[in-house]
Amino acid sequence: MKRGDWIALACAGLVVGALAFWPQDATREERAERVVAMADKWAGEIAFEPSYDALAPSGEALPAASAFSPAAVSSFDPSDPYSGLPRNDGYELVAGYCSGCHSLQIVMQQRHDARTWDGLLTFMVSQGMPAPEAAERANLISYLSRNFGAQPPAP
Amino acid sequence: MSGSPTRRALLAGGAALPLVGTAEAQEGAKAGLAALGDRPLVQETPPHLLDEEATPAARFFVRNNGQVPEIPAAVEGWRLRIDGEVERPLDLTLAQLKRDFESATLRLVIECAGNGRRFFRPAASGNQWTFGGVGCADWTGVRLRDVLQRAGVKRSAVYTGHYGADAHLSGDPQKTAISRGVPIAKALEAHTLIAWAMNGADMPVMNGHPLRLIVPGWPGSCSQKWLTRIWVRDREHDGEKMAQYRMPAYPVAPGTEVPESDMEIIESMPVKSLITFPPTGARVRFGGALDVRGHAWSGDVEVAHVDVSIDFGATWTRASLAPAANRYAWRRFRASVRPPEQGYYEIWARATDAQGRAQPASPPGWNPHGYCNNQQHRVAVFVT
Numbered sequence: 130m131k132r133g134d135w136i137a138l139a140c141a142g143l144v145v146g147a148l149a150f151w152p153q154d155a156t157r158e159e160r161a162e163r164v165v166a167m168a169d170k171w172a173g174e175i176a177f178e179p180s181y182d183a184l185a186p187s188g189e190a191l192p193a194a195s196a197f198s199p200a201a202v203s204s205f206d207p208s209d210p211y212s213g214l215p216r217n218d219g220y221e222l223v224a225g226y227c228s229g230c231h232s233l234q235i236v237m238q239q240r241h242d243a244r245t246w247d248g249l250l251t252f253m254v255s256q257g258m259p260a261p262e263a264a265e266r267a268n269l270i271s272y273l274s275r276n277f278g279a280q281p282p283a284p
Numbered sequence: 285m286s287g288s289p290t291r292r293a294l295l296a297g298g299a300a301l302p303l304v305g306t307a308e309a310q311e312g313a314k315a316g317l318a319a320l321g322d323r324p325l326v327q328e329t330p331p332h333l334l335d336e337e338a339t340p341a342a343r344f345f346v347r348n349n350g351q352v353p354e355i356p357a358a359v360e361g362w363r364l365r366i367d368g369e370v371e372r373p374l375d376l377t378l379a380q381l382k383r384d385f386e387s388a389t390l391r392l393v394i395e396c397a398g399n400g401r402r403f404f405r406p407a408a409s410g411n412q413w414t415f416g417g418v419g420c421a422d423w424t425g426v427r428l429r430d431v432l433q434r435a436g437v438k439r440s441a442v443y444t445g446h447y448g449a450d451a452h453l454s455g456d457p458q459k460t461a462i463s464r465g466v467p468i469a470k471a472l473e474a475h476t477l478i479a480w481a482m483n484g485a486d487m488p489v490m491n492g493h494p495l496r497l498i499v500p501g502w503p504g505s506c507s508q509k510w511l512t513r514i515w516v517r518d519r520e521h522d523g524e525k526m527a528q529y530r531m532p533a534y535p536v537a538p539g540t541e542v543p544e545s546d547m548e549i550i551e552s553m554p555v556k557s558l559i560t561f562p563p564t565g566a567r568v569r570f571g572g573a574l575d576v577r578g579h580a581w582s583g584d585v586e587v588a589h590v591d592v593s594i595d596f597g598a599t600w601t602r603a604s605l606a607p608a609a610n611r612y613a614w615r616r617f618r619a620s621v622r623p624p625e626q627g628y629y630e631i632w633a634r635a636t637d638a639q640g641r642a643q644p645a646s647p648p649g650w651n652p653h654g655y656c657n658n659q660q661h662r663v664a665v666f667v668t
Binding site: 175229235241 | 319320321322323324326402403406407409411412414452453454455456459564565567570626627628630659662663664666667668
């Protein structure tokens with residue numbers, strides 16, 4: 130064979146090889162299967178959380194992705210004597226003070242910083258909650274803002 | 285509509301719905317509703333369970349502020365007192381209300397002012413309602429107007445103050461669970477009812493049996509349950525939680541601490557809609573049209589139209605809007621959409637009122653107590 134023929138053959142080989150490995154469009158059936166797989170994996174709820182904070186356009190103040198996930202809200206456990214309260218310092222105080230008039234379910238739905246929790250305690254005392262002494266109050270606020278803070282705790 | 289192929293296709297998929305918790309062990313709790321609280325009982329209705337024209341009693345949301353009262357078996361002797369700025373204070377039994385006044389049946393929406401609170405950032409304290417703190421039933425009773433006119437409203441009357449039989453959560457008899465009111469003009473509207481029946485039957489105790497107010501278009505808290513007294517006031521009512529159901533008088537940045545002097549009582553509620561079919565998470569077969577339906581309602585300003593989008597709000601399709609059964613009833617909307625290919629779609633619905641105000645795509649003006657979030661409802665659909 131002449132030199133030109135070899136080049137032509139090499140080129141043809143390259144084309145055939147490239148075609149073999151070139152990404153092929155998925156078939157219609159494959160795509161349909163992928164949509165079904167996507168539906169199977171779906172979390173079950175549209176994220177309604179705002180994803181853009183106009184006050185922090187660069188995103189530094191965006192809430193963590195887990196903020197208000199259904200899992201965080203549903204941590205209420207009626208079969209647990211402490212209703213599923215996270216077991217860290219102060220949970221017995223919270224159970225004692227907050228569940229006199231209402232269940233802990235409403236407590237565990239809230240996400241507030243310490244200042245707002247402090248204001249809520251003041252309101253609750255006006256509604257008949259026994260006033261906790263200073264040390265207990267500090268402990269309550271610390272627990273609530275640590276476990277049910279404006280930003281959720283790290284998982 | 286119920287026999288359409290799309291519906292049959294949907295039934296296979298079903299909807300995965302988030303449950304905040306269950307309260308089914310609680311007496312009076314309604315099966316299938318999501319519990320926001322079990323003591324006091326607070327339950328919201330998943331949107332796909334609100335598909336009927338009139339919400340069945342078993343699916344009507346529950347919002348309690350105090351302890352549920354003991355209701356006597358014989359309720360005809362239930363008493364309602366009308367006093368304050370009236371010529372002739374009245375002490376009426378339920379039997380007298382039924383016998384001595386013209387009764388009316390109206391389809392009326394009740395919506396909790398905090399419906400949608402969960403989506404405000406920073407979070408607002410209170411029950412974290414998503415979309416289901418709303419219902420629309422056929423209520424039978426007498427017009428509050430007729431009862432007030434029988435008592436003779438004095439010129440000095442400014443506001444009503446409503447009282448019910450529910451005790452304060454603390455059990456303290458000196459405290460009131462909730463006592464809200466409305467300006468006399470709203471109380472005298474033809475659609476403000478003292479109701480004893482819901483959808484032609486006694487209403488559930490959790491919804492106020494044997495007697496409640498219905499103040500349509502305004503926060504649900506105005507519609508006092510277990511009604512025992514209406515105190516006609518010569519000033520704005522100052523009962524329990526009158527200070528709470530308020531919004532800033534001017535728009536505030538998220539998280540702002542607003543002085544009480546700058547907070548104003550919520551009156552008419554904003555325009556809103558809910559997609560009740562298909563249920564979120566539904567799978568529909570590719571090819572052909574997908575029927576979408578739901579309800580739209582508003583406060584004192586009527587709904588003008590509803591639009592539906594399946595491309596994240598890029599384009600909108602005008603839905604058909606059925607006439608309201610009466611003023612303050614929600615209106616059925618229907619649309620037919622054609623997903624162009626297989627994949628994940630969100631159906632968004634956007635109602636607009638007669639003053640041109642539409643539902644926003646994200647939560648409107650942040651406010652400290654998280655009221656009046658009328659953002660667009662969305663459902664997810666997989667076209668397979």
